[in-house]
Amino acid sequence: MAARAVGFGLPVALAASWLLAHGRLPGRFLLNALAHLPLVLPPVVTGWLLLLVFGVRGPIGAWLHSAFGIRLVFTTAGASLACAVMVFPLMLRAIRQSLEAIDPGMEQAARSLGAGPLDRFLTITLPLAAPGVLVGAITGFVASLGEFGAVITFAASIPGQTQTLPLAIYAALQSPGGETVAARLSLVSVVMAVTGLLAAEWAGRRLRERVGL
């Protein structure tokens, strides 16, 4: 589920951060604010807003349901969507930072050598931003594992389907004698978080070394 959240969220975050870093489009300020909303809103509010928009009776949810028969609410896909939205700002920040750190002269050089826009993005911008993109992906993945509020509001807590780690821990704590399970799951959670952060740091450093920054 976390992998799916990152898988869907990352390209969108990449596109959005590219727009924010490069574009002079008028809605830039608004887009930026909107993208960061999940970071400042209480997660439950985000979940509820998702429910309004993507619910079976919401504008997008209804269309998805009638056109493709896709139901997001209370499904694994829905949980992924909730996670993706929640970790979106984290990924956006990491990617945007690395995009803005790229010398615009690199792209000018590529243009003078005959590279068109897509070509430049794939061969210059993306590889140079790779450390940031990777760090964004790993942070996003780890943060997805810990999503609680938005997921429980939008996708409920169905074991094996929409239950994230903290939801499982919470559920275990609610049931009598669940402390052992909770402790075990918490340990898993800690290990995964620490591993994720270390991996992000290590991968970022390796990649930066590779591009000689």
Added chain:
Amino acid sequence: MGRAAAAGTGRAVTLSVAFRHAFASGPGPRMDIDIDFSVPEVGTTVLFGRSGCGKSTTVNAVAGLLRPAQCRIALGGRVLADTRAGIFLPPERRRIGLVFQDARLFPHMSVEGNLRYGLRRAPAEAIRAGAIRFDEVVDLLGLAALLVRRPHSLSGGERQRVAIGRALLSQPLLLAMDEPLANLDAQRKAEILPYLARLRRALSLPILYVTHALDEVARLADTLVLIRAGHVLDAGPLPALLGRADLPLAQRDDAAAVLAAQVVSHDTTRQLSELAAAGRRLLVPLLDAPPGSAVRVRIPAREVILAAEEPRGISVHNVIAGTVRAVVTDPVRHAALVEVALEGAALLARVTPDAVARLRLSPGAAVLALVKSMAIEVLAD
């Protein structure tokens, strides 16, 4: 759009640049740029002027990195931009190889990856029609030992050589270099200048070269475009412009005439070489160049002595007869600059106003220019 300064006489004009642009914002004072010049098909055109006079802006306009408010830029009959006709080719379709002051190598690729980046994107017809080959460039710029290295491990001079190679391999129709040596110290500069001189000779590719260093002008330029405060002051063949007493170049301490010359013969016993330049013979300290080879000689204005009649018993080898074309006095430095016309070129002599009066130097007067052999700087052409 101002006056078109066509350089050269009767030769095909290939690069014509005319544009107006105003920098409304940004640091520094507002400057209006109005550039207009045409330069001939072959050789190296140097844009010369102080920092911030609009040279780099001109290169960016030619390359398409800048979109001027009004422009018409054509290269060999191919219109790159014309605001009136609504044409503006993006940089990636102009086929202009660019070398920046800061090499701008791609840090995530090896030297070879950088070199091949442009080659891979060169139009197929350019590759078919006798391309600039990879091995040729590696050889010409001495890059063989660098191919597997990463840009961040290269020295400034090496980076610049790779950048030049990368631009060449994109099979450009014009190579544009924006102060490629400005960030290098004198030693690195001396190391890379021979490569540039070699490039000029080995490839029949027109070069547009921006600099504010006069020594690079003397070595590399065939055609000179003088730019001051956003305008073209004058444009023309190098010897003609460097030999003009009325241009600001002549007011510099290092003012010098540059003449195209040919090695005639060597005299090993006297340890002298004889050169032919501007219809005259020059003797210089023995050279290591075969007879017939082309060189250029640089004769500093302050090293030239003027005489009314031929002196005797003097160490000077070169007594060059010419005609005074212009005398420009410099009241601040109490000096006078005398322009001595030769065949198709001119010498500059910086003398005192008193000397001008005593020798009655005025336009049209016959005069002898005395030049020490040791004062003549011979540059490879």
